[in-house]
Amino acid sequence: MNLEILYQDEDIIVVNKPAGITVIPERFNTEALSVNKALEEKLGQKVWVIHRLDRDTSGVLCFAKTEEAHKSLSKQFQEHSVGKFYTGLVHGRLAQEQGRIESPIAEHPTIKGKMVVNRKGKASITDYRVVERWSMHSLVQFQIHTGRTHQIRVHSSNIGHPIVADNLYGKGEAFLLSSIKKKYKLSTKEEDEKPLLNRLALHAYRLVFENMKGEAVSVEAPLTKDISACVQQLNKQMNKQQKQF
Numbered sequence: 001m002n003l004e005i006l007y008q009d010e011d012i013i014v015v016n017k018p019a020g021i022t023v024i025p026e027r028f029n030t031e032a033l034s035v036n037k038a039l040e041e042k043l044g045q046k047v048w049v050i051h052r053l054d055r056d057t058s059g060v061l062c063f064a065k066t067e068e069a070h071k072s073l074s075k076q077f078q079e080h081s082v083g084k085f086y087t088g089l090v091h092g093r094l095a096q097e098q099g100r101i102e103s104p105i106a107e108h109p110t111i112k113g114k115m116v117v118n119r120k121g122k123a124s125i126t127d128y129r130v131v132e133r134w135s136m137h138s139l140v141q142f143q144i145h146t147g148r149t150h151q152i153r154v155h156s157s158n159i160g161h162p163i164v165a166d167n168l169y170g171k172g173e174a175f176l177l178s179s180i181k182k183k184y185k186l187s188t189k190e191e192d193e194k195p196l197l198n199r200l201a202l203h204a205y206r207l208v209f210e211n212m213k214g215e216a217v218s219v220e221a222p223l224t225k226d227i228s229a230c231v232q233q234l235n236k237q238m239n240k241q242q243k244q245f
Contacts, residue, residue, distance in 0.1 A: 001038040006060060007219045011069035011212045013047065015039060016221040017061040019199045023052045039063060051077055054150070056165075059086070059204030059221045069212055076209055077147060083208030083218075086142040086152055087131070089201035089227055090161040091170065094138050098129040101155040105148045114168055115150045117158045124148045126155045134234045136180070137164070141205075152202060164201035164230070174198035175230050180237050196233060197226040 001021065007014040017023070017035055025034045039047050047063040048070035064070035076082050106121030108114040125145040132139040138161065142152050153169045156162055162170030174195035178184035186193060208218045223231075 056200035085206040
């Protein structure tokens with residue numbers, strides 16, 4: 001795994017996590033590739049996991065290189081003093097340009113590994129702002145003020161706008177050009193259409209924390225090629241439709 005390092009000092013290292021890779025080894029497959037194992041091999045030293053991103057979520061991921069930094073950063077996450085910002089491509093046009101979702105989240109009563117909005121759940125706060133909007137999709141920036149499992153995915157789905165290609169809180173369908181382009185035709189070299197995106201369309205684009213010197217650090221990861229390709233095609237098709245009228 002060729003991990004891109006976004007920030008590094010004596011105590012902390014921040015990488016750009018690829019989609020499709022777990023942060024730590026899976027419970028029943030400890031030999032499988034994981035970000036922390038790849039990072040330890042790259043650095044030749046132990047690193048401490050500070051927070052997690054879902055397997056199919058890409059973007060900014062922070063690790064500690066010392067026990068002291070692990071304690072400090074873990075405390076910042078526990079106290080919700082870390083700025084956590086995401087970009088997601090969602091289904092549908094959001095009615096409001098921005099808003100706050102404060103629906104409590106709990107474990108699903110029967111489906112293991114799934115979360116659900118429940119009034120008896122833990123307090124959960126997500127702010128959102130629409131960046132771009134099309135006829136059937138929206139590009140949204142999220143800031144989470146709590147760290148519940150699948151928080152953005154649960155909240156976004158609960159307001160009727162699941163993340164694209166989310167197979168747990170949405171239909172899980174890949175993003176196909178044919179779904180937005182009229183009179184789409186396969187090329188002569190293709191037997192089946194190749195998706196523009198076939199993983200959860202969620203990207204952790206910025207993380208703001210305090211380093212061991214007490215300095216504020218803001219680290220960003222550019223939007224991935226697959227999500228960017230969807231945005232580019234959505235804009236292209238929208239421009240074509242506008243020209244027709």
